[in-house]
Amino acid sequence: MSSHRLLPGAVDSPVVLHVPHSSREIPEWVRHGIDLDDAALALELDHITDAHTAAIAAAGADAAAVRPWQFVNGLSRLVIDPERFPDEREEMLAVGMGAVYTRTTHSERLRPADTDPRPLVERYFHPYARAMTAAVTDRLETVGRAVIVDVHSYPTEPLPYELHSDGPRPPICLGTDPFHTPPDLLAAAERAFAGFGGTGLDSPFAGTYVPLDFHGKDSRVSALMIEIRRDVYMSEPGGPPGPGMARLGAALAELVDSI
Template sequence: MYDADDSFQLLPGAADSPVILHVPHSSRIIPESVRDGIVLDDRALELELDHITDSHTAEIAAAAVEAATVTPWRFVNGVSRLVIDPERFPDEREEMLAVGMGAVYTRTTHRERLRPPGADPRPLIERYFRPYAEAMTAAVGERLAATGRAVVIDIHSYPTEPLPYELHGEGPRPPVCLGTDDFHTSPVLLALAEKAFVGFGGTGVNSPFTGTYVPLTYYGKDPRVSALMIEIRRDVYMTEPGGPAGPGLAALARGVAGLVDALSGV
């Protein structure tokens, strides 16, 4: 069983690498104590995990590390986003709360009930969310201290067809969607990412998903922290909704590695 202290991993890279590959949604693990607070039966929960998990993204990141000339750092969530979603915020005002997908989800991808009415999110926030956020903040701070800059590259995936929880699912769904932030994503960073994934049939920007992850300590405040989200359409590399990876995984890993090396100046 996972405790808060081991529900995520920071895997070290090269001392002079500014890059952190962030993999927040790849795990299907739900500790039994958390499972007890979910109303879905086992079959329904497995299906929901198929839809909600960014399957094999941890494998993409791991293969990219092996292929990169300068080893990036990796921050990997070891529990499912059905435990907590580290990329939401406990007091967030954003629209995902409207579909029951704040820091602790109350609804599924199909807008069905995930947790009972009135479930208290605070124990999960304290046990899982806050330690994760603090560790990620520290990881970014360490890269700033070591290299003078930090680059957070978020690795996600999304389904070929929109799911009911998506509030902007009517937009383009390119093979690779690049999520940006006006403050933390420079034109140079975006151009490097577009070049790295040029061979995958096209990239798009901020559709169907937008934004990046930056710890709140730095968000909108420190220009030394850069960030980009990579959203990979799942049919590019796996069998949907939750099946095995295919040959596209290795090619995507090479693309990520190319981006890492470009950001590392090699």
Template sequence: MTDTAPSFALLPGAAASPVILHVPHAARAVPPAVRAGIALGDEELARELDHITDAHTDRIAERAAGLAGVTPWRFVNRLSRLVVDPERFPDEREEMLAVGMGAVYTRTTHGAALRPPGADTGPLIERYFLPYARAMANAVADRLAACGRAVIIDVHSYPSRPLPYELHGEGPRPPVCLGTDPFHTPAALLDAARRAFGETGLDSPFSGTYVPLEFHGTRPEVSALMVEIRRDTYMSEPGGPAGPGLDRLAGALARLTDAVSGPAATG
């Protein structure tokens, strides 16, 4: 991917759908100018991408959209999270900065230096992070205008064994972890996810969910849920091919999408 290629895509769904499937971490692409500032050799970078990428989650979301009775919208990051992580914030809380994983990562999943000490991350924020944040906020605003509400379903995956960077890796690692927000995750949305996916856990090993800052904590019409899928349930780890579990999970995600597309589904 070149530096001028689009770094994200909004893929339209049904006009009446309030649902946005957000896929922020599925890509491996690193533009050449960004690659030049990464302090890893090619083999080291490939291994890091294997560990850090939520592989095939874009395919899960794509297949779910095709299976859903009401086609959801999809907002998909086309660049690796090693460029910027669109789900962090420039003033990210201290614990993530402590492991070098704020909006621009400075350390790898295993604690090695990803960028040289003192690297200027400002240009990456300006070039990649801020346009992504604006576009995602606009997508949510569009669903609010069209439907009176928006439902963000954040599609992620995580390894079956904890990586050194994980801050809460000692907790349960269920087949599907549901990350919640006390303001933006209503009980009906959480219940629908539990019915759709079957065996799930709550907020372990990862918690929270993504809502653009301009709506966070102020607009209850914006509901959100993070779906973290354990990788061994659908692919070979780390970074290997997908298996038959992908279709099963896409079906579950489609059921969740349809369940929350009705007018009373997230009340």
């Protein structure tokens, strides 16, 4: 079971579709360290997984005129969350959700609070970060720029773990970075996703993923997070996809082609 996979795109595409939270897979040795019984774990995975986002990214890649690259996490974020800081910089540590979670979406115990995160961080987090850094480096060396488009989803109603749940929850939330999200990339996303009832900015989730080697340093790396409210395309929590899936794939392809 690989912790990640890179699906090649066109050699001249700068776009990397990053899908970090779509999987429910948990290796057996990691499962032994989780305190939830099987039923409770399945329910937690329903809430925490960005279900079907890998399929949305794949549909967008298939429909794009110039195929983007796809970097997909093959493991659940309950193993490690590759988009967290692995140290005290991470604000989600306040709710037990740093790089290795100790609490659930409903603030219940997932692992003992004193769990040593280092074995999971060393085995999964750092290799994932290195591989994503290599993918971005390859785009820079090949085409001179890289554009990371994070593909996420979020629940229609806020969950207890959310630190910023009091703002708008639009059908499409666009997460930005002040250094890495240029105005033309944001405008292109607003146009591409205009048909879903509205886009919002950095609420309920803000920011976007850039490998730390480039973060705040290399303006050739652009990034934008697409957060899709789950009622747009699926039954919640953890249910099957609906007709919104195809429209989202087409919108993502439109964004990719505009880049």
